[in-house]
Amino acid sequence: MSEEDPAATADVAMIGGHPVLDFVNTVAWRHDEARRADRVNSADAWARWGVAAGVLRSGAASGQDADEPARLxxxxxxEALWAVLDALVDDRPLPLLAWDSVRRALVEARAKAALPPTLPLRWQPAPPGLAALRGTLALQAEQLLASDDLHRIHRCAGPGCGWFFLDRSRAGTRRWCSSGDCGNRDRARRHYARKHPSAGRQGSKAP
Ligand SMILES: [Zn+2]
Incomplete structure (x- = not known):
């Protein structure tokens, strides 16, 4: 893991501004095959991520190895959500298989969820464990994809980064997952390019 890796200082960065985007962002460097990294790769890690992301209550998921089917x-x-969002931000047609998969997950989450008799109404995903994490994220994805926030989903402009975030800026011009990560790298890259005008053409390894 290099020093400039956005997730190097934390288990997993939560920069998406929405749990579903942070969920998809658990893979770093989506658009850079050499660096792509799955930050959450065990049932236990998912259980911890669910709590850190505010999606699960502490202790709601055990993260046992027996949860392997739920993890998969x-x-x-x-992965299906990633493919759909990546197409969305590029204004490409939605990838059929992935979109089918997402829609099936949403329908399934509703079918399995309970609706407690309290207000405000809120679907309660079931069963417990990692399946609840999936159910909750599916229900949250439904809300996100049905809301005006859909058009605020942007992808970081950092080369290879690929992280999504909700752009809450008034002008809708936020470009970076984090100004401290990709934004800094961009400033450093432009600074380097000014000082070394020929370096870019020689495949420089500047940040
Ligand atoms: Zn970025």
Whole structure:
């Protein structure tokens, strides 16, 4: 892991501004095959991530190895959501298989969820464990994809980064996952390019 890695100082960065975006962002460097890294790769790590992301209450998921099928289903949802969001921000047609997979997960989450008799109404995902994490994220994805925030989903402009975030800026012009990470790298890159005008053409390893 290099020093400039955005997630190097924390288990997983939570920069998306929405749990579903942070969920998809658990893979770093989506658009850089050499650096791509899955930050959450065990049932236990997912249980911890769920609590850190505010999606699960502490102790709601045990993260046992027996949850492997639930972990795989969670990863499948993440990958499908990623493909859908990546197409969305590029204004490309939605990838059919991934979009089918996401929609099935949303329908399934509703079918399995309970609706407690309290207000405000709120679906309560079931069953417990990592499946609840998937169910909650599916229900939150439904809300996100049905809301005006859909058009505030942006992808970081940092080369290779690929992280998504909700752009809450008034002008809708936020470009970086974090000004301290990709934004800094961009400033450093431009500074370097000014000082070494020929370096870019020689495949420089400047940050
Ligand atoms: Zn970035």
């Amino acid at each position: 289903a969670l990863v499948e949802l993440r």
